[in-house]
Amino acid sequence: MNYIEVSLELDPDFTEILIAELAEIEYESFVETDTGLNAYIDEAYFNENLLKGVLSKYMDQAAIAFSVNTLEKENWNQTWESNYAPIEVLDQIRVRASFHAPDERFRYELQINPKMSFGTGHHETTWLVMAEQLNLPHAGADLMDVGSGTGILGILGKKLGARSVLAFDIEEWAVENAKENVALNQAGEGFEVFLGTISDVPATRQFDGILANINRNILLEQMADYNQHLKAGGWLVISGFYEADAPALKACGEKLGLRQAGMNTRNEWATMTFRK
Structure with missing residues (x-):
């Protein structure tokens, strides 16, 4: 059994939706790259017409190019593992897969074995949110993670x-x-994960901190919902948007009575923290 590697050049705004779309047609794993995304599928399931059909849905919104390469079976694990390097955040957090050796130099080490690559920490927004979490009170807190990946x-x-x-x-x-x-x-004690959206969270459920790493449009649509679920004095961290979108998100938060408490950027991506 060989694997097909599809290398996609695309706008990063389309990465998450294409991961979801390609997963529906048997693509097994994904690696984000500097120019877009690599997607991997068992050669037996590869269908170029199906691939083109998925990509055609978005080509009127952004330029998307792709190339196809065949990987022999014995090279597959090596290819995947070489593309999944551990992530380090401010010398305090290290995110690794199970096949990486532990590193005791880091105060916090997370093992993340992804079915897909999105949310492994390689994306700037995930890195930014983790860095911000180091500055926020978590001890004894009740948290909500929106779009948890x-x-x-x-x-x-x-x-x-x-x-x-x-x-x-x-x-x-x-x-x-x-x-x-x-x-x-x-980390299972007190940790609940479910399939759904913010509308499925009981209206009476309140949180000390909310993490929402999604995208600009959903954040603008749901900011009022986050505010309703946030305790007085609580904090909200949002990310998944470009630095240029920050003024619109700040204005949205301020209309709800949320006070901006911080903002950081990384390669034009941004994260913003609010206090209630």
């Missing part, structure tokens, strides 16, 4: 001392993977 942010929250985490995602593979990673990090 691999569960990485909620898992870090537990390692930072959170009492409970409620995490959810709209993708079934993400929910399954988050549960696996929660167990792998022995």
